[in-house]
Amino acid sequence: MNIYDVILRDFPFLLKGLGIAVILLAALLALGFVIGLTICLLQLYGPRTRFVQWPLKAYERVFRGVPIIIMLFIFYYGLAGVFDISSFAAAILALGFRSGAYQSQIFRSAFQSVPAGQMTAARAHGMSLAQAIRWILFPQAIRHAIGPWTNEFSSEIKETSLAYVIGVVELTRQAHYIITSTQGNTLTVFAVVALLYFIVNKAGNSGLYWLEARLAVPGFEKRQ
């Protein structure tokens, strides 16, 4: 059987792996978004006590300083001992918590790039701190954040491949299965897999550029 027939035959498996990778990506980005935004808001507007700020700093340091593979193993073996948890759930948690540490920095600099006068003006007209953040700062910060967030999206789609090491049957592992079962043409299979990642990455980026353009209002045009 020639390699192209094999790929054609096994393509549904690759697509299934790709589907798992995309779901993993969506889940980890969503989790990271919530964690990142919460950390950023606590750092900028939360209590200034060391009791609150120090753990946030430590969280970022740890999740940014340790390789993803190690984090995946720590979550996988750490949680498996306590809960009945699948490798997929462990991957979402490990990658999502980690993404939160990166997204918090993206949001922090986005909020900081909103001029201080915006907050002052909102408060001066009777908005509470929460209202000012919700209606005035957040809509502006999100427009600043979307560019760097696109980079984070690209990193994470590639990093879903590492969930392979704890046995999540995503795209890379499906590729491995196909190779072992056919003892076939590894080169071509991995080239196809690389192409699939490349396409999803490009598609995601285009979507985010489109969103950025749609949200742009005069004064918020894409810089450069």
Add this chain to the structure above:
Amino acid sequence: MIEFLQFSAEQLPELLKGVPVTLSLWIIAIVLGFFLGLALAWARVYGNRFWYALSTAYIELFRGTPMLVQMFFIYLGLPQLGIVFDAFTSAVIAITLNSAAYQAEYFRGSVLSVPQGQLVAARACGMTQWQAIRYVVLPQALRRVLPQWSNEAIIELKFTSIAYTIGVVEITARASDIGSRTLEFFQIFLLAGVIYLVLTSSVASFLGWVERRYYVPGVTHV
């Protein structure tokens, strides 16, 4: 906690044997990646249409696909064409090629951020294009790029752990071996995490020091 400390004390020497492998993998790859990255950036900024297109395609390809797949491609795929590298070399190649694509984009950004007048002024005092770039543009660009470059270097340090998947016996692989032997997977990976944290923090402090050391008012910010 005490149990963990005791376990750590027992296993640490074994685990630390992976550190030189991790570090040599990292240093060789980012240094090679540095020169390849410079060449790619050069092609994109100063090259003709052919070199520009080639460099752009390279960067897009390597930034758009996972390093794990790149490493498998080199280690498991290339032998099919009769090109065989051992695991360590394959890992060095994959990290180098990947890192070069990222470094190139940072270099390009920083070269473009050097005001055009600098190059013109250098040419005006009789320097050749090459001299102007070598003695005027590059020293400024490299200073500007340092913070981003540090970030990239640390990302690659963490990415060396991917070499474990093709059997390079660095820190992660040692941890995995010890885990299989002792069945204390959680504890050993926790310990490995601590080692990586120490490594990345040390590298970050060192590069921060370099940034301050080569600080020039007006060219860089500290």
Add this chain to the structure above:
Amino acid sequence: MADTPVLRADAIHKRYADNEVLKGISLTLARGETKVLIGPSGSGKSTFLRCLNHLTKPDRGTIELDGVEISDANIDRMRARIGFVFQDFNLFSHLSVLDNVSICPIRVKRQARDEAIRRAREELERVGLGDKADAYPAELSGGQQQRVSIARALAMDPTLMLFDEPTSALDPELTGEVVKVMQRLADDGMTMLVVSHEMGFARQAADEIVFMEGGHIVEQGPPETLFSQPAQDRTRAFLNVIAEHG
């Protein structure tokens, strides 16, 4: 009720580290009254204005709006009744002009959206910018932005309007349009406290001029007397400087 002043500030003190910026400022504004605060830079005018709605928190002293003391507990409600116009406008950059004027009534006063939009259009007409409702702040001149920010404050139905050097960030040819809007507000009976060096406005619209220096009120009185026969030498010296440069 008729003689309760709209604003009563009593013995306001503020210090930054070693620098005592306000050394006990007291001031009242009756309904419909316009007062203009003048004084050299660093005299504490802007700080005093910001203390009135706690954008800067005073160290000591009390502030009453319509007889109710402003405190941390009621500050957001009180601010909703005090219009504030900034030197650098501070329009919300992500919102159209119409949304800039209607967002505070909608979010803070929980006004119905249609009602708030209708009202916003009215206020924009009032400052002469009815045709700019769909523009974004970045598309407007400084003078237009400042008029929008006045409309934004007016849409909240303020009891009192505070102006913090509303024309000093504007090119000279644009100050006129803003001054005209302020003048008409004063004529319509709005209660206003204005920090400004627009002597034309001060002369025509102010019921009283307040001269501040070094954290004290040096002198206050109706414009005709204060400008022509100031009682204090420091006031005279300051007015001379303004006359030469302004």
